[in-house]
Amino acid sequence: MSLVGSYVALSKPLVSVIPVFLLAWLRFGIGGVAMLSWLRKPANEAPLTPQTRRLLFLESFLGNFLFSICMLFGVSMTSAVAAGVVMASIPAAVAMLSCLFLKEHIGMRTWTAVACAVAGVILVSLSKQELPAPVLIGLEANLSSKNTLLGTLLLLCAVFCEAAYAVIGKKLVGALGPRRISALINLWGFVLVMPLGVWAAWRFDFAAVTTPTWMLLVFYSLAASVWTVWLWMTGLKTIAASQAGVFTVFLPVSAAAVGVVFLGERLEPVQILAFGVALLGVLLATLPARR
Numbered sequence: 001m002s003l004v005g006s007y008v009a010l011s012k013p014l015v016s017v018i019p020v021f022l023l024a025w026l027r028f029g030i031g032g033v034a035m036l037s038w039l040r041k042p043a044n045e046a047p048l049t050p051q052t053r054r055l056l057f058l059e060s061f062l063g064n065f066l067f068s069i070c071m072l073f074g075v076s077m078t079s080a081v082a083a084g085v086v087m088a089s090i091p092a093a094v095a096m097l098s099c100l101f102l103k104e105h106i107g108m109r110t111w112t113a114v115a116c117a118v119a120g121v122i123l124v125s126l127s128k129q130e131l132p133a134p135v136l137i138g139l140e141a142n143l144s145s146k147n148t149l150l151g152t153l154l155l156l157c158a159v160f161c162e163a164a165y166a167v168i169g170k171k172l173v174g175a176l177g178p179r180r181i182s183a184l185i186n187l188w189g190f191v192l193v194m195p196l197g198v199w200a201a202w203r204f205d206f207a208a209v210t211t212p213t214w215m216l217l218v219f220y221s222l223a224a225s226v227w228t229v230w231l232w233m234t235g236l237k238t239i240a241a242s243q244a245g246v247f248t249v250f251l252p253v254s255a256a257a258v259g260v261v262f263l264g265e266r267l268e269p270v271q272i273l274a275f276g277v278a279l280l281g282v283l284l285a286t287l288p289a290r291r
Contacts, residue, residue, distance in 0.1 A: 001247050003231075005254030007223045008087065010216060012075050012263060017213055020072045022204055025197025027068070028190035030218060031225025038183035045177060052175050055168055059181075060188030063165025068189070068224075070158035077151025079265055086155040087251050091282055092117035093163035094245025101167050104242045109284050116281030123274035163245065169233055170241040178233035186225045246282060 014023055041047075048056075074086075092114040098104040172181050236244055256275065259265040267275075 001228075001232075001250035002254040003223045003228045004248075005087070005251040005256075006258050007220045007228075008071060008075065008251065009255040009258035009263065010220060011072055012079075012259075014213070014216060014220060015072050015076045017209060018217070019200040019204060020069065020076070021193060021196035022200035023072060023217075024065075024068045024193045025190070025201070026217060027221040027224055028064070028186055028193060030221035031186045032183075032190055034222060034226050035179070035183040035186060038179040039187070041180070042177060045180070046175065049175070052172070055172050056181070056184050057188055059165060059168045059172060060185035061192060062161045063168070064185055064189035064225075065192045067158050067161035067165065068193075070154045070161060074151045074154035074158060077147045078155065079259060086152060087159060087162075087248070087255060089117035089120065089156070089278065090159050090162050090248040090251060091245040093159050094166045094248065095242045097160075097163045097167045098170075098240070098242040098245070102170060102241055104240055106242065109287075110242070113281035113284040116277050116284065120274040120276075120278030120281070123270055123277065162248070166232075166236070166245055166248075167241050169236050170244075173233055173237045178230050178237070181233050182226065182229040185229070189225075 011023075018026070078086075092110075095106050095110050095114065099106040169181070176184075232244075235247075256267070260267060
């Protein structure tokens with residue numbers, strides 16, 4: 001989750017150079033090359049069932065394709081710090097979906113954590129400092145405000161895509177190994193985004209991309225498609241999905257840290273308050289219960 005938070009923040013300079021659909025396609029392509037050997041079925045693994053195939057498709061469509069598109073467009077319209085605060089609601093979203101689809105028991109304290117996460121999102125959405133660029137008066141300012149609201153809504157959509165990714169992943173690890181899951185859902189992501197990626201690549205000037213940007217793209221691709229997926233699926237083999245959702249707190253923390261340290265952003269008072277409320281929700285969800 002710390003790696004996810006870092007590439008959520010670092011995707012902001014990438015989307016300023018590379019179109020979103022092309023960036024997503026390149027990410028899946030680079031990740032696919034790195035995981036070619038992981039596609040092979042191990043001898044001790046059962047053949048794919050129709051249900052497993054459907055789950056693999058949904059895992060990639062929601063957790064890879066839609067999450068990447070919503071997250072990249074959302075970050076391009078807001079800031080890395082704002083993205084980090086909105087992403088703080090992922091633990092609450094995972095808890096709700098775990099209750100609905102996995103029938104995991106969710107206590108009152110977890111529902112209180114849900115309320116805190118929602119409050120944090122509302123606070124950051126109302127923050128007037130979240131305009132992505134200095135704006136003038138009149139229609140231009142109004143358009144920028146609408147873009148910021150749209151960016152926040154896209155980030156919220158990414159939150160629920162990530163929550164669905166955690167819940168579906170819990171069902172997948174019972175049938176497949178973490179490496180093969182990582183490779184198969186990345187392959188689906190590459191296929192899903194290919195039409196839009198080819199369309200964006202047709203008009204893009206690749207020669208204009210600098211060497212540091214290519215290096216950042218390689219790190220982004222390996223972190224998003226290989227390392228984080230394998231680590232997450234390996235962890236899901238031993239703990240409940242709702243408990244795993246708690247660890248997503250490291251996503252907004254690292255995203256905000258990268259935004260402040262490397263991208264020159266600063267935490268506004270309202271953002272600090274929103275971050276504190278969201279983290280309070282995580283604290284409520286993780287404290288050990290009384291015996």
